[in-house]
Amino acid sequence: MNSRLEGPLMQDCKELDIVSIATTVGSLADAQRLAREIIAQRLAACVQVEQGVASFYRWKGELCEESEVRLVIKTLPGCEAALQALFAKHHPYEVPQFLAARLIASPAYAQWARAETEVPQA
Numbered sequence: 001m002n003s004r005l006e007g008p009l010m011q012d013c014k015e016l017d018i019v020s021i022a023t024t025v026g027s028l029a030d031a032q033r034l035a036r037e038i039i040a041q042r043l044a045a046c047v048q049v050e051q052g053v054a055s056f057y058r059w060k061g062e063l064c065e066e067s068e069v070r071l072v073i074k075t076l077p078g079c080e081a082a083l084q085a086l087f088a089k090h091h092p093y094e095v096p097q098f099l100a101a102r103l104i105a106s107p108a109y110a111q112w113a114r115a116e117t118e119v120p121q122a
Contacts, residue, residue: 018103
């Protein structure tokens with residue numbers, strides 16, 4: 001790889017990194033409670049709540065079909081472990097969905113997300 005490109009290019013990418021975490025809960029009230037807790041602790045810049053998700057899955061040997069509410073959490077890479085700990089304490093499911101995808105944000109959105117999110121100190 002060309003070492004000329006590694007410095008500034010890699011730095012720019014890290015500054016634009018956003019993590020989108022998806023989870024589901026069984027009710028709008030649970031979704032709102034979880035979203036408020038995440039934002040109150042400044043572990044994300046934004047939590048989007050989407051109603052009307054139909055989930056089909058197998059749980060403990062049984063086929064299940066449930067209506068769920070999806071939360072999409074926009075955060076920084078350094079907040080993933082703290083969010084997993086928050087899920088362990090506050091998520092209503094025994095085994096919460098925690099799916100994280102790294103994304104590259106626009107410079108303005110990344111700047112806003114960094115300003116609104118506090119990465120916990122290790």
